[in-house]
Amino acid sequence: MIRIDRSIIFQIINFVALVLLLLRFLFKPVVKALDARSNRIREELEHIEKEKQALEEERKKLEEELKNLKQKYLEMLDQANREAQRIKETIIQEAYQEAEKIKRDYERRAQREIEQVFAELKEDIVEISKEIVARILKAHLTPEVQTQIIEEMLEEAVRRLEAEMEIVHER
Amino acid sequence: MKDEERVKVLTPLPLTEEQKDIIYAKLSRIIPRPFVIEEEIDPSLIGGVIILWGELLIDCSIKTQLERLRERILKEEGSPYGNRK
Numbered sequence: 001m002i003r004i005d006r007s008i009i010f011q012i013i014n015f016v017a018l019v020l021l022l023l024r025f026l027f028k029p030v031v032k033a034l035d036a037r038s039n040r041i042r043e044e045l046e047h048i049e050k051e052k053q054a055l056e057e058e059r060k061k062l063e064e065e066l067k068n069l070k071q072k073y074l075e076m077l078d079q080a081n082r083e084a085q086r087i088k089e090t091i092i093q094e095a096y097q098e099a100e101k102i103k104r105d106y107e108r109r110a111q112r113e114i115e116q117v118f119a120e121l122k123e124d125i126v127e128i129s130k131e132i133v134a135r136i137l138k139a140h141l142t143p144e145v146q147t148q149i150i151e152e153m154l155e156e157a158v159r160r161l162e163a164e165m166e167i168v169h170e171r
Numbered sequence: 172m173k174d175e176e177r178v179k180v181l182t183p184l185p186l187t188e189e190q191k192d193i194i195y196a197k198l199s200r201i202i203p204r205p206f207v208i209e210e211e212i213d214p215s216l217i218g219g220v221i222i223l224w225g226e227l228l229i230d231c232s233i234k235t236q237l238e239r240l241r242e243r244i245l246k247e248e249g250s251p252y253g254n255r256k
Contacts, residue, residue, distance in 0.1 A: 158201060
């Protein structure tokens with residue numbers, strides 16, 4: 001027959017009681033605390049994940065805005081270049097037209113001055129020539145030459161007068 | 172000689188008889204009455220004569236011919252060296 005020591009039974013009862021007490025007063029609070037901590041960590045992780053997603057969305061949004069800004073910048077730059085080119089061409093065109101106008105004015109003025117100089121020169125030459133011819137004719141005017149001049153020029157004048165008188169008479 | 176017309180003749184040289192005859196003969200064709208020639212010396216005429224009869228003036232002087240030639244040349248276009256292109 002098996003002999004069971006009473007002290008062993010008593011120890012077993014103590015042990016079970018200890019386990020029960022530990023379960024009741026130590027393990028449960030610990031587990032509960034661990035569960036709470038675990039939940040808090042999980043919630044924090046979820047919160048971090050949400051923050052991360054929000055940040056990612058923000059980053060994408062900022063990247064999109066940056067892309068749009070770059071596009072807009074390039075368009076504005078292109079427009080500014082076109083405008084600058086247009087202004088440059090306008091300025092060049094206006095400068096060219098102004099230069100042409102100045103050139104034409106100078107040419108006209110020069111032409112007028114040349115014509116004026118030539119007209120004065122012509123007048124001087126004709127006047128001098130007339131004086132020279134007059135002197136030569138005076139020097140060479142003999143009674144014979146004078147007779148010939150009277151004969152020819154007076155004949156022509158008288159013929160003309162006769163013709164005029166005839167016309168008047170016919171009327 | 173009250174009825175005779177008086178015709179003034181301006182001339183740079185004194186007229187010879189031959190010249191007076193020529194003038195008289197030619198003027199007789201337009202002056203129907205007898206006339207006398209009154210001669211006046213004007214050296215500025217250069218050559219030829221100017222005849223004055225009443226209101227009629229016949230200018231056959233070289234001076235006037237040269238002046239007309241001068242006016243004609245000055246009226247023409249172009250430079251004294253020819254037209255410029």
